[in-house]
Amino acid sequence: MSEPVGCDVIVLGLGPGGQQLAIGLAEAGLDVVGVEKHLVGGECPFYGCTPSKLMIRASTLIGHVRLADQLSGDASVVPDWSRPAKRITEEATKGWTDDANARAVQDAGVRLVRGHGRLTSPGCVDVDGVSHVAARGVVLNTGTEPLVLPIDGLEDTPYWTNRDVVKAKELPTSLAIIGGGPIGCELAQAFSRFGVDVTVLEAADRLLAVEEPETSRLLSRVFEDEGITVHVGVEVDRVEHTDGFTLTAGDLRVEAERLLVAAGRSNNVRDVGLENVGLDPSAPGVETDERMRAGEKLWAIGDITGHGRFTHVSSYQAEVAMADILGEDGPLADYRAVSRVTFTDPEVGSVGLSEEQAREQGIDVSTGFADISDSARGWLDGAGNSGHIKLVADAASGLLVGATAVGPTGGDLVSMLALAIHGRVPARTVRRMHFAFPTYHGSVMTALDDLGLDATSG
Numbered sequence: 396m397s398e399p400v401g402c403d404v405i406v407l408g409l410g411p412g413g414q415q416l417a418i419g420l421a422e423a424g425l426d427v428v429g430v431e432k433h434l435v436g437g438e439c440p441f442y443g444c445t446p447s448k449l450m451i452r453a454s455t456l457i458g459h460v461r462l463a464d465q466l467s468g469d470a471s472v473v474p475d476w477s478r479p480a481k482r483i484t485e486e487a488t489k490g491w492t493d494d495a496n497a498r499a500v501q502d503a504g505v506r507l508v509r510g511h512g513r514l515t516s517p518g519c520v521d522v523d524g525v526s527h528v529a530a531r532g533v534v535l536n537t538g539t540e541p542l543v544l545p546i547d548g549l550e551d552t553p554y555w556t557n558r559d560v561v562k563a564k565e566l567p568t569s570l571a572i573i574g575g576g577p578i579g580c581e582l583a584q585a586f587s588r589f590g591v592d593v594t595v596l597e598a599a600d601r602l603l604a605v606e607e608p609e610t611s612r613l614l615s616r617v618f619e620d621e622g623i624t625v626h627v628g629v630e631v632d633r634v635e636h637t638d639g640f641t642l643t644a645g646d647l648r649v650e651a652e653r654l655l656v657a658a659g660r661s662n663n664v665r666d667v668g669l670e671n672v673g674l675d676p677s678a679p680g681v682e683t684d685e686r687m688r689a690g691e692k693l694w695a696i697g698d699i700t701g702h703g704r705f706t707h708v709s710s711y712q713a714e715v716a717m718a719d720i721l722g723e724d725g726p727l728a729d730y731r732a733v734s735r736v737t738f739t740d741p742e743v744g745s746v747g748l749s750e751e752q753a754r755e756q757g758i759d760v761s762t763g764f765a766d767i768s769d770s771a772r773g774w775l776d777g778a779g780n781s782g783h784i785k786l787v788a789d790a791a792s793g794l795l796v797g798a799t800a801v802g803p804t805g806g807d808l809v810s811m812l813a814l815a816i817h818g819r820v821p822a823r824t825v826r827r828m829h830f831a832f833p834t835y836h837g838s839v840m841t842a843l844d845d846l847g848l849d850a851t852s853g
């Protein structure tokens with residue numbers, strides 16, 4: 396065994412948060428080792444957010460051309476998958492190479508170590524036989540893998556996960572998707588708009604089951620109008636592959652040329668040596684406190700912490716961990732106003748608690764709802780105006796605790812509601828602001844009125 400290599404901090408796994416943190420700590424003058432076994436930058440730029448959003452940008456334009464056909468004059472588009480595929484391969488992922496990210500990390504002064512890292516004791520990480528010792532400690536940012544489903548016959552088939560689908564050079568004629576969560580819904584619509592015959596099979600009783608029921612209903616209606624077949628409440632029992640895929644779920648039989656499994660993620664926590672630092676490697680994730688501390692000389696950030704599997708959460712936590720490692724007094728992590736956006740068309744933006752979650756927490760819930768298609772802007776826009784605002788307030792305090800904004804700009808519209816929750820701005824105060832006419836955010840005013848502000852204080 397060679398002599399241990401010393402440093403101040405080891406960042407184990409360089410996803411979005413880990414990369415940001417490693418660079419930040421090195422720029423602050425610390426001696427940082429960054430350990431990465433695959434691509435510096437992690438899932439988001441190579442297999443997640445970026446490639447999927449490039450597909451969605453291309454497919455949304457197809458959707459807009461179809462709206463123009465109804466509202467503006469004859470318009471048509473001949474979908475050509477090679478264009479988003481080229482942007483993904485050449486511009487976004489550079490053929491799934493990470494030279495630019497690796498250079499950014501190294502230019503900041505981080506020592507990049509390629510290989511599989513494992514904690515061996517507090518502050519110590521073994522990377523393929525070489526021991527690294529960090530005086531201040533280790534930050535875990537090991538992220539996730541696609542969940543492997545124990546469905547009879549599935550394992551031996553050439554099914555796609557997100558890591559394969561982003562590399563598709565040609566489209567199948569038909570695609571079955573197991574999972575109607577954010578990945579399943581975003582990609583179902585993107586592929587469908589490119590002409591693929593898409594069927595979604597979801598085990599829960601609705602699409603996007605973590606969102607408000609009204610949102611799931613709206614998205615199901617949009618999917619149905621666009622010709623996407625959705626089966627909810629189905630458990631696939633068997634998958635067979637010959638020329639194409641055959642899925643059976645009870646009496647239901649679905650045939651498709653390709654199969655995408657988008658049924659969730661599993662955290663990369665089982666093979667990182669958690670048992671050597673007093674933590675349980677069979678736990679679903681790594682628990683952290685408000686400074687992202689997870690144990691002796693140990694911090695954890697990103698998907699493995701269980702506070703929302705989003706790039707912005709990973710980056711937010713990187714800032715919190717960085718302050719703590721540098722001995723600064725905060726900021727402390729606060730998850731009241733975590734927002735998320737599913738980039739379907741309409742976009743689904745939400746923040747904080749759903750109505751059901753708020754009730755489960757014993758909050759005296761008041762809700763307000765506004766249908767965007769009934770608003771002045773919705774009427775003006777006509778086709779493509781589906782959407783709604785749903786507000787969840789604590790009637791006792793008059794504060795919003797959750798909100799959903801579905802619509803053409805739902806992902807951006809939700810930001811004003813996130814600000815209200817984050818800044819604890821009373822719903823009454825939000826109601827008294829000026830709402831520009833005619834905008835989608837004007838529907839927030841209608842939803843605030845529907846909350847029954849007279850019944851709330853604040």
Ligand SMILES: Cc1cc2nc3c(=O)[nH]c(=O)nc-3n(C[C@H](O)[C@H](O)[C@H](O)COP(=O)(O)OP(=O)(O)OC[C@H]3O[C@@H](n4cnc5c(N)ncnc54)[C@H](O)[C@@H]3O)c2cc1C
Nearest residue numbers: 408410432437438439443444512538697698704705706709
């Ligand atoms: C299809 C898809 C679309 C998505 N779209 C969005 C979106 O639009 N917006 C959004 O906010 N989020 C989106 N996400 C989620 C987002 O990708 C993740 O939340 C984000 O990547 C943050 O993850 P992370 O920081 O935990 O680490 P990850 O990105 O998972 O990276 C972890 C890194 O650690 C490395 N690693 C793991 N174990 C070891 C080890 N033992 N030794 C060395 N290295 C190791 C891995 O190779 C990887 O590079 C999407 C995800 C998917 C799959």
Ligand SMILES: NC(=O)c1ccc[n+]([C@@H]2O[C@H](COP(=O)([O-])OP(=O)(O)OC[C@H]3O[C@@H](n4cnc5c(N)ncnc54)[C@H](O)[C@@H]3O)[C@@H](O)[C@H]2O)c1
Nearest residue numbers: 574575576577578579596597598599657658659704736737
């Ligand atoms: N726009 C975004 O921010 C964005 C986009 C895509 C993914 N993501 C992140 O990536 C993560 C993974 O996304 P995802 O959609 O794979 O996961 P998910 O866990 O959010 O959804 C998976 C869905 O698959 C269903 N499912 C599970 N097992 C099933 C089975 N056997 N048969 C049928 N359905 C089954 C679940 O009920 C669930 O609805 C998410 O947690 C999300 O945070 C974010």
